[in-house]
Amino acid sequence: MNIGLIGSGAIGQYLLKTINKDRHPELVIKNILVRNKEKYKALESQYDVKLYTDLDEFLSSDIDMIVEAANVQTVRAVLPDVLKKKDLMLISVGALVDESLLSEAARLTEKYNHQLHLPSGAVGGLDLIQNVKISNNLEKVELITRKPAHSLTDDHITEKKTVFEGKAADAIEKFPKNMNVSIILSLAGLGIDQTDVRLIADPEADRNIHQIKVSGDFGEAELTIKNEPLPENPKTSALAALSILGTLERIQRNVKYGG
Ligand SMILES: NC(=O)C1=CN([C@@H]2O[C@H](COP(=O)(O)OP(=O)(O)OC[C@H]3O[C@@H](n4cnc5c(N)ncnc54)[C@H](OP(=O)(O)O)[C@@H]3O)[C@@H](O)[C@H]2O)C=CC1
Numbered sequence: 001m002n003i004g005l006i007g008s009g010a011i012g013q014y015l016l017k018t019i020n021k022d023r024h025p026e027l028v029i030k031n032i033l034v035r036n037k038e039k040y041k042a043l044e045s046q047y048d049v050k051l052y053t054d055l056d057e058f059l060s061s062d063i064d065m066i067v068e069a070a071n072v073q074t075v076r077a078v079l080p081d082v083l084k085k086k087d088l089m090l091i092s093v094g095a096l097v098d099e100s101l102l103s104e105a106a107r108l109t110e111k112y113n114h115q116l117h118l119p120s121g122a123v124g125g126l127d128l129i130q131n132v133k134i135s136n137n138l139e140k141v142e143l144i145t146r147k148p149a150h151s152l153t154d155d156h157i158t159e160k161k162t163v164f165e166g167k168a169a170d171a172i173e174k175f176p177k178n179m180n181v182s183i184i185l186s187l188a189g190l191g192i193d194q195t196d197v198r199l200i201a202d203p204e205a206d207r208n209i210h211q212i213k214v215s216g217d218f219g220e221a222e223l224t225i226k227n228e229p230l231p232e233n234p235k236t237s238a239l240a241a242l243s244i245l246g247t248l249e250r251i252q253r254n255v256k257y258g259g
């Protein structure tokens with residue numbers, strides 16, 4: 001599969017290294033959309049990729065799948081054009097808090113016969129949530145996230161502080177670089193206005209910890225993920241990059257686990 005990448009930061013460079021440098025047998029990143037070619041020029045020789053600044057030229061190049069690892073604003077700007085031409089994988093899923101963008105995305109996938117993949121990112125348990133939801137068995141989904149204080153606030157705090165408590169719809173608006181997980185949980189489960197979120201800034205934490213609590217007629221489930229951050233961007237958990245890689249691998253297989 002030939003991949004076109006949007007976003008060359010912590011996740012993007014992890015993917016470049018793992019897929020192109022370590023030579024993945026089935027995947028290759030061919031082209032990258034950037035805002036500033038000079039800034040990312042070294043990637044061309046380092047990973048044997050071509051840089052583009054023009055979206056149309058990028059989309060017309062020899063790529064099968066676009067992988068986004070940029071930010072929610074970029075998703076809002078490019079999603080319709082991308083889905084008219086290619087399959088798309090998003091990690092900045094927070095952009096889909098906009099229900100008109102979400103329904104436009106669904107409409108375009110049907111009209112142009114393209115797929116939209118939304119990996120689980122820095123959390124897990126989405127299979128369970130979707131299975132329970134389908135039989136109207138899902139009553140409550142709650143996310144409690146604890147991150148190092150410097151990822152969430154410029155204030156110097158010395159004790160744990162809840163910096164947000166409310167619904168996922170507001171969590172992503174206030175913390176667009178930290179609360180994409182709340183939106184993928186919402187999309188799989190009860191929606192952006194029914195998914196409860198608490199976000200805690202912890203001066204002692206050195207991992208990104210997501211605790212997910214699910215309940216309904218089926219029973220209860222709890223999952224805690226203690227994520228190591230990516231060194232290039234401590235707000236971002238390594239698992240988010242792995243979830244893109246895992247999804248890229250799994251969509252090519254004929255035998256599927258879970259789901
Ligand atoms: N779903 C999930 O669970 C998770 C989602 N995320 C999200 O993943 C995304 C990427 O994270 P991360 O790699 O850590 O972010 P970084 O900040 O490290 O990198 C972002 C990259 O995107 C590039 N970029 C921004 N805007 C554009 C644009 N319009 N066109 C092309 N490139 C652009 C930046 O380039 P430039 O140098 O020009 O600014 C930079 O290279 C973020 O939105 C983050 O919030 C992260 C963790 C978990």
Ligand SMILES: O=C([O-])CC(=O)C(=O)O
Nearest residue numbers: 122178179180181208237
């Ligand atoms: O990487 C994480 O732990 C979560 C994150 O930043 C996000 O959901 O935006």
